[in-house]
Amino acid sequence: MDSSSTSADREVEQQRLGTAWILHHHSIAAGDGYSSSMQSCPYYVQSPLSSTLDDDVAVKASDEEDEHDGGGGGGGEEYYYEKMRPSSDQGGGVWRRCFSFSRSSSCSWISVQLLWRFLVSFGLALLVFYIATKPPPPKVSVRVAGMSEFQLAEGVDSTGVTTKILTCNCSLDVLIKNKSKLFGLHVHPPILELSFGHLLVAMSRGSKFYAENHDSTSFRLYVGTRNKPMYGAGRNMQDLMESGRGLPIVVRVGLSSYFRVVSSIIRPKFHHKAECMLLLDKIYDKKHQTQTFRSSCIVS
Numbered sequence: 001m002d003s004s005s006t007s008a009d010r011e012v013e014q015q016r017l018g019t020a021w022i023l024h025h026h027s028i029a030a031g032d033g034y035s036s037s038m039q040s041c042p043y044y045v046q047s048p049l050s051s052t053l054d055d056d057v058a059v060k061a062s063d064e065e066d067e068h069d070g071g072g073g074g075g076g077e078e079y080y081y082e083k084m085r086p087s088s089d090q091g092g093g094v095w096r097r098c099f100s101f102s103r104s105s106s107c108s109w110i111s112v113q114l115l116w117r118f119l120v121s122f123g124l125a126l127l128v129f130y131i132a133t134k135p136p137p138p139k140v141s142v143r144v145a146g147m148s149e150f151q152l153a154e155g156v157d158s159t160g161v162t163t164k165i166l167t168c169n170c171s172l173d174v175l176i177k178n179k180s181k182l183f184g185l186h187v188h189p190p191i192l193e194l195s196f197g198h199l200l201v202a203m204s205r206g207s208k209f210y211a212e213n214h215d216s217t218s219f220r221l222y223v224g225t226r227n228k229p230m231y232g233a234g235r236n237m238q239d240l241m242e243s244g245r246g247l248p249i250v251v252r253v254g255l256s257s258y259f260r261v262v263s264s265i266i267r268p269k270f271h272h273k274a275e276c277m278l279l280l281d282k283i284y285d286k287k288h289q290t291q292t293f294r295s296s297c298i299v300s
Contacts, residue, residue, distance in 0.1 A: 130266050135180035135259045138211065142253055142274040142297045145171040145220060146290030150280060152238055157229040164234020166201065169224035170194055170251055172276065176218075178211045180259065185211035188256040192223035195250050199233050201225060211257075223251060246279030246294070274299045 148169050155165035172192070178185045187209050194202040202225035211217040230237065240247045253274040258267045274297055281292040 139177040144295040
């Protein structure tokens with residue numbers, strides 16, 4: 001009985017001493033406020049028979065340390081800053097990885113990085129070059145040169161029907177002034193239409209040509225028809241010419257041009273439309289070899 005009671009008393013004494021040591025250690029740590037965050041976590045020595053009590057004391061001590069770390073000297077602000085900083089660093093790291101490379105990067109990744117850098121630089125260089133050398137739009141003027149032939153006579157069509165047969169040939173002079181000092185102007189084949197009222201009488205397509213830089217270029221266009229049956233419109237045309245008021249004829253011209261600044265990459269385009277109104281008289285001018293007329297043209 002004496003030996004068993006002595007052993008039990010010894011275990012109780014060890015438990016009491018261990019708990020007292022823990023509480024004393026935390027009282028020292030709590031008092032030293034300025035260095036609590038720098039101290040390492042204490043090691044707890046527990047008796048096999050007092051694990052429950054030691055766990056409660058350890059939890060309490062841990063809570064006290066958390067409260068101590070959160071208070072005084074902006075400890076809370078530092079805590080939240082440290083929590084949020086990794087997310088921002090992670091976002092910046094993603095962008096840095098996408099737009100950077102090193103010697104340890106793979107060949108394909110280095111090629112991609114070099115390619116997009118080259119494309120961006122090349123695009124910026126082209127933009128600056130185009131802004132610095134942007135060619136101004138050309139100036140276009142059109143006038144009617146003459147109606148060298150205009151005949152409206154009785155005849156028959158391909159089916160043998162008697163009607164008015166028209167043969168005409170109209171010429172126009174086009175003047176293009178290229179104001180660019182560096183680039184020549186390429187002009188697509190122009191399209192011409194000759195009409196009487198809403199009736200399309202003739203249509204033609206010219207040839208393409210080239211206007212030198214900082215120069216004026218003129219060329220002549222033709223539109224006409226031969227032995228075209230006019231049916232009901234032929235009688236109206238004949239009456240207008242014989243009345244002395246003049247036969248109204250409309251000639252429309254469509255022009256498309258472009259500058260080749262950088263091959264086929266930068267090609268500013270321009271479109272012009274001209275409309276000329278003619279009043280034909282029945283008198284033929286032998287000196288100028290044209291039907292007598294009055295005309296006016298508008299270019300847009």
